[in-house]
Amino acid sequence: MEAAETREERSKHTLQTLISEARSTQDALVDLLGSKQCLSELATGDRLPTLHEATLLAAYFGVSPALLMQVSQPSLGVSLRLGTVDGINDATEPVTHAARLLAADRLTRDWGFKEPVTPTSSFAPSKVWHQAMAGEKTAARLRAYLGIEDLDSIEDLTGLVESLGYPVEYRRLPNNIHGISVPEKWGTDTAWVILINSDDVWSRQRFTLSHELCHVLQKDAGHVIVDRVAMPDSGPERVANNFARHFLLPDDALLHKLSRHGKIDSPISAAKLIADLVLTYGISRDSLLISLREARAPITEGPYFEYCKHATVSEIMQLSGNGELWDELNEARGSVIPSERLTRQVLDAYAAGLVSLQSVADVITDGDAEAARHELSGAGWAVPDPAGAAHA
Numbered sequence: 539m540e541a542a543e544t545r546e547e548r549s550k551h552t553l554q555t556l557i558s559e560a561r562s563t564q565d566a567l568v569d570l571l572g573s574k575q576c577l578s579e580l581a582t583g584d585r586l587p588t589l590h591e592a593t594l595l596a597a598y599f600g601v602s603p604a605l606l607m608q609v610s611q612p613s614l615g616v617s618l619r620l621g622t623v624d625g626i627n628d629a630t631e632p633v634t635h636a637a638r639l640l641a642a643d644r645l646t647r648d649w650g651f652k653e654p655v656t657p658t659s660s661f662a663p664s665k666v667w668h669q670a671m672a673g674e675k676t677a678a679r680l681r682a683y684l685g686i687e688d689l690d691s692i693e694d695l696t697g698l699v700e701s702l703g704y705p706v707e708y709r710r711l712p713n714n715i716h717g718i719s720v721p722e723k724w725g726t727d728t729a730w731v732i733l734i735n736s737d738d739v740w741s742r743q744r745f746t747l748s749h750e751l752c753h754v755l756q757k758d759a760g761h762v763i764v765d766r767v768a769m770p771d772s773g774p775e776r777v778a779n780n781f782a783r784h785f786l787l788p789d790d791a792l793l794h795k796l797s798r799h800g801k802i803d804s805p806i807s808a809a810k811l812i813a814d815l816v817l818t819y820g821i822s823r824d825s826l827l828i829s830l831r832e833a834r835a836p837i838t839e840g841p842y843f844e845y846c847k848h849a850t851v852s853e854i855m856q857l858s859g860n861g862e863l864w865d866e867l868n869e870a871r872g873s874v875i876p877s878e879r880l881t882r883q884v885l886d887a888y889a890a891g892l893v894s895l896q897s898v899a900d901v902i903t904d905g906d907a908e909a910a911r912h913e914l915s916g917a918g919w920a921v922p923d924p925a926g927a928a929h930a
Contacts (some may be wrong), residue, residue, distance in 0.1 A: 545608040550583030552606060556599045557581075570594055580875035603637070629718065632711055636720035636731045638900040639880060642724070642893075643705060643729055646883040653879045655703040656684070663755045673780025676755060680785060687791040689877045691819045695744050695786075697878075699751055704730045705877035706747065708870070709904075711735040717746040719753050730754050736875065738848050739851060740867040742811075748782035755781075783829055787819040796835055806857060808842035813858035816851070817867075823851050876902045895921070 556565070567577050571591060580595075581584050587595065592603035646652070661683050664675035681688065684698070692698060696706050711718065711733065718733040732750045734743050756777065792815070799811045815826055827847055831838050837846075846854060855864035884901045887893040901911035914921045 544583075546583040546586055547566040549586055549606055550581065551594070552608070553580055556595075560599055562598075567598075572600055578889065589637060590630060590634050593637065594630050597630065597633075609904045629712065629715060632709070632715075632733050633720060634717055634819075635709075636718065636733055637703060637722075637876070637902070638905065639707065639719065639731045640722040640729055642884050642897050642901050643731070643880055644724065645893060645897060646880075646887045649887050649890075651883045651887045651890075651892075652699075653882055656701050656757065658683075658702055661755065663757075669776040670780045673752065673777040673782075674784045676752065676777070677781045677784035680755070680787070681788065688788040689794055691791075692786065693820075694749055695820065699732065700877065700879040703753075704732055704751070704754055706732045706733050707877050707880075708736040708743065708873070708875040710737055710872060710874070713737075716742065717750050719750040721754075727906065728757075731877075737872055738872070740864075741816050741820055741822045741851065744786065744820040745782050745825055746772075748785050749778045751785075752778040779825070783821065783825045786821040787815065787826070788849035789828060789829075789833065791819065792829055792833055794836075796833070802837045802840060802842060805842055805845055808837060808840075808846055809854045809857040810859075811837060812854050813845050813860045813864075817860060817863065823854070870897060874904060 556562075564574075564577065568574050571577050571580075571594065576591065580587050580591065584717075586608065587606050589603065589607070592606040595606050596603040635718050661680065664672045664679065666672045666675060686692065699706050716735050716738060720731050720733070722729045722731075732747065732754070734746055734750075736743070738746065753774065756774065795811070795818070797813055798815070799807070802808050802811060812823065812826065815821065816823055821829075827843075830843075837843050849857075852861070852864060855861050880901050884893060884898050888895070888898050894912075895910055896905075896907050898914070899905050899907040902911040903913060
């Protein structure tokens with residue numbers, strides 16, 4: 539009887555088939571993987587690809603990493619809007635990290651450690667043909683669905699998104715990426731993790747998070763979505779941008795603020811209006827200026843609109859007398875802020891002895907088990923030494 543084909547052999551045949559069908563050149567794959575040796579090892583079946591390599595190859599060929607790793611696991615699609623090889627490389631590390639977060643989320647939920655959620659199964663986003671209108675209508679529907687009045691600001695946007703069941707992590711992403719939303723399909727269910735670039739200013743982060751939420755609600759399932767600084771003006775992007783603007787700042791709220799500020803007749807009064815809207819509703823300055831144009835606000839016809847367009851947000855805040863507050867809101871820029879929802883799930887499961895320290899580390903310390911041990915010990919947890927038994 540013939541011996542069963544190994545995972546390495548199946549992975550080799552899969553890779554060879556993908557290369558043949560895509561008519562890929564060796565140079566392109568060497569550029570992708572970083573060396574001829576890596577490509578040779580995988581193409582000859584000497585070893586299985588790492589998760590990082592599988593994610594790179596999956597993005598390049600438009601398949602799931604599970605296919606290349608030859609494991610039974612949820613489908614992590616990585617084909618949409620990652621672009622060419624040059625565009626894949628910079629996003630692979632955070633996408634690989636997101637895959638680990640999704641694994642921790644799935645594992646802890648399987649053990650019964652699931653934070654309460656506000657279900658969105660009955661929420662229906664707008665699918666009208668007019669993309670700008672689809673985004674605006676979806677924003678209005680979600681506000682109504684969650685009981686948020688048009689004049690109300692959404693103070694804890696991260697908490698709101700996580701309450702819908704979508705973990706959010708703030709971390710440094712490549713300079714040209716604002717955010718990444720990564721889905722994982724498992725049976726009939728799809729889970730999502732959202733990563734936001736912590737190097738962006740506070741209001742930009744909030745706009746990006748709202749933008750990513752729209753991608754989730756629109757059920758762009760099966761595809762990693764990488765929102766770059768320079769994005770094509772595609773349909774999904776127009777829908778998501780309009781959703782974010784109107785979810786954070788509905789037209790009624792904008793008109794209400796405009797009526798309270800009155801005539802804009804100086805750089806200071808213009809700066810006060812912009813600062814008030816940015817600080818109250820947490821909308822990005824650039825998106826706000828678009829909203830003001832669409833509302834045909836008087837400020838857009840005066841000389842001070844150009845000042846607000848070209849000055850930095852920090853300069854506008856300083857001129858309006860809100861410099862200190864703006865600095866406080868941006869104190870955490872550049873820091874890693876793990877998902878509170880996922881942290882609670884994994885720590886509860888760890889306390890019950892059901893997941894490893896490594897699972898905790900994947901969520902709270904970017905995979906560094908020793909750093910996780912140090913953090914837990916400092917917080918009063920009885921964490922065994924590496925040679926000891928699992929935490930109970």
